[in-house]
Amino acid sequence: SQQGEEDPQALSIQEGENATMNCSYKTSINNLQWYRQNSGRGLVHLILIRSNEREKHSGRLRVTLDTSKKSSSLLITASRAADTASYFCATVTGANSKLTFGKGITLSVRP
Amino acid sequence: DTGVSQNPRHKITKRGQNVTFRCDPISEHNRLYWYRQTLGQGPEFLTYFQNEAQLEKSRLLSDRFSAERPKGSFSTLEIQRTEQGDSAMYLCASSTLRFRTGQVLTYEQYFGPGTRLTVT
Numbered sequence: 001s002q003q004g005e006e007d008p009q010a011l012s013i014q015e016g017e018n019a020t021m022n023c024s025y026k027t028s029i030n031n032l033q034w035y036r037q038n039s040g041r042g043l044v045h046l047i048l049i050r051s052n053e054r055e056k057h058s059g060r061l062r063v064t065l066d067t068s069k070k071s072s073s074l075l076i077t078a079s080r081a082a083d084t085a086s087y088f089c090a091t092v093t094g095a096n097s098k099l100t101f102g103k104g105i106t107l108s109v110r111p
Numbered sequence: 112d113t114g115v116s117q118n119p120r121h122k123i124t125k126r127g128q129n130v131t132f133r134c135d136p137i138s139e140h141n142r143l144y145w146y147r148q149t150l151g152q153g154p155e156f157l158t159y160f161q162n163e164a165q166l167e168k169s170r171l172l173s174d175r176f177s178a179e180r181p182k183g184s185f186s187t188l189e190i191q192r193t194e195q196g197d198s199a200m201y202l203c204a205s206s207t208l209r210f211r212t213g214q215v216l217t218y219e220q221y222f223g224p225g226t227r228l229t230v231t
Contacts, residue, residue, distance in 0.1 A: 033219060043154070043202065043222040088153050096167050097208065098144060099220060101153030 005102050006089055012108040019076040021105045023089030024069075030092045032065055033099065034074050038085040046074075046087075079109045113137060115223035117203050123229045124193055131189045132226045136205030143186050144220060145178055146202040147171065154202055160186060161208065193230045200225045 007022045023032070034046040049056045049065045049072065056063050062075040076083055086106050090099040116135045124130050136143045142161050146154035157176070158168045162183035172178075175193075180186040190197055204220035 035222075042224045043204075045219040045221065048219050090153070096159060097142065097206065097220075098156045098159055098167065099146075099154070099204075100156065103151070104153050 006087070006105045008105060009103070010106045010108075012110065013079055014110050015079060015081055017079055019079050019083070019107055019109070021074045021076075021087055021089075021107070023072045023074070023102060025072075025089075025091050026070065027091075027093055029067070030094070030097075032063075032072050033090045033092070034061075034063060034072075035088045035090060035101075036085045037088065037104070043088075076107075079107075081109050081111045083107060084109045115203055115205055115221050117201075117223035117226050119226060120224060121227050121229075123231065126195060126230055127192055129189065129191045130193060130228065131187055132201055132203075132228075134186045134188070134203030134205075134223060136185070136203070137221055138184075140205035140207050140221070141183070142206045142208050143180055144204045144206070145186070145188050146204065148200045148202055148225070149198075157188075190228075193228075195230045198228055198230045200227050 005024050013019055029051055031048055031050045033048045035043050036046055037043045047058045047061055047063050049063050060077045065072045086104045088101045088104045090101045118133045122130055144159040145157040147157055148154040156169050157172050158178050160180040163180050175191045178188045202222055202225045204222045206220040207218050
């Protein structure tokens with residue numbers, strides 16, 4: 001079963017614009033992670049935010065977490081054509097640390 | 112290359128045949144996970160190991176599936192009597208689990224490139 005629901009399902013923007021992707025989940029979590037997947041590099045970890053954190057930054061990435069609303073957002077600033085990929089949020093709910101993924105968001109960045 | 116590796120990268124097999132995939136995790140990682148991903152979906156958890164112990168199996172893992180991690184290093188995933196519904200990308204990931212007083216710290220998972228299985 002998939003816990004995360006990303007929104008929108010697909011996003012197309014111009015290079016240089018910002019991209020915002022949202023994720024909602026259903027149960028309490030230990031942490032939430034964002035991954036990127038493209039055919040060239042497989043599934044790559046982007047950023048992890050723990051349940052007691054509200055915001056984290058990594059380079060051009062900013063992720064927020066609102067545990068009261070059970071939602072997270074990923075902001076990619078100054079997008080590049082190389083950011084074109086599928087993006088997944090994944091939650092960890094127990095000590096087993098298995099990831100429960102959403103269906104993903106397809107991001108297209110036009111040069 | 113010190114990342115997670117998987118072999119083979121592609122496997123085409125006929126229905127009813129057995130297949131085995133291998134995953135070599137990052138050497139110092141004590142946890143190893145298997146996921147399955149079908150087209151247009153996110154990966155779905157199959158099973159995981161902590162060192163050599165298999166600690167959890169998803170209900171997706173029917174009795175035709177078996178996974179091992181002898182000696183807590185590489186892992187194999189075998190599918191017996193394959194069915195067309197088994198066609199998918201099989202992903203392996205590894206991570207580290209650490210303990211700190213009063214806390215269990217889990218870290219990001221590093222994924223291999225996957226094995227794409229096609230059952231004809």
